[in-house]
Amino acid sequence: MSFFQKKETSAENQSNQKKAEEQEKLSEDMLINLKKIEKSFSYPENNALRIRNLHLTKERKSITLLYIDGAADPKLINRYIISPILRLDGQNQGNKNTDFIFTLMTNVLVSANITKITTYHEMITNLLNGLTVILVDQESIAIAVNTVGFQNRSVPEPV
Numbered sequence: 001m002s003f004f005q006k007k008e009t010s011a012e013n014q015s016n017q018k019k020a021e022e023q024e025k026l027s028e029d030m031l032i033n034l035k036k037i038e039k040s041f042s043y044p045e046n047n048a049l050r051i052r053n054l055h056l057t058k059e060r061k062s063i064t065l066l067y068i069d070g071a072a073d074p075k076l077i078n079r080y081i082i083s084p085i086l087r088l089d090g091q092n093q094g095n096k097n098t099d100f101i102f103t104l105m106t107n108v109l110v111s112a113n114i115t116k117i118t119t120y121h122e123m124i125t126n127l128l129n130g131l132t133v134i135l136v137d138q139e140s141i142a143i144a145v146n147t148v149g150f151q152n153r154s155v156p157e158p159v
Helices: 002-022 030-040 074-088 100-108 120-128
Strands: 049-056 061-068 114-117 132-136 142-145
Touching: 030 049, 030 061, 030 120, 030 132, 049 074, 061 074, 061 120, 074 100, 074 132, 100 114, 100 132, 100 142, 114 120, 120 132, 120 142
Parallel strands: none
Antiparallel strands: 049 061, 061 132, 114 142, 132 142
C-alpha cells in the first residue's frame, strides 16, 4: 500500500509544483526575469526569441523588449513600441512621482491591446501568442502589447 501512496504523493507534488511555477511573480530585477525567460526558451540555442534592449538616459530606465521571431511583426514593434518609447526619453523627467508603467500604458504606447503581466507564466503565454513583452528594470510588472504578425508559410508539395 505504501508504494501506491508514494506515487500519489509524487503526482500531487508535481501538480503543486506546476501551479507554483504558473503563479511565480516577476522580480523587480529585470536581469532575473530575462534569465528565467531565456532558460524557458533555451536561448541562445533557440534563436526564435528576440531581445531588444533600450536605455532611456534622461529617464534613467532600462527597458527590454521580448518577442518571438515569426510570431510578432517587427514593423509593428518598431512603429508602435520602440519609436514612442524613445520619444518619451526626457519628456517625463520633471515628474518623478508618476508610475512609469502607467505612463507607458496610457500615454506612450499606441495599441488597442495592452495588458499588465505579473507572472512568468503570463509572460511565456503572451510571447507564444505573438505579443511583445516589455520589461522595465526595477518594476515587478511587465507589459504585453499586441504585435501579432504570424508569417504565412506555404504548404510544401508532397514528395
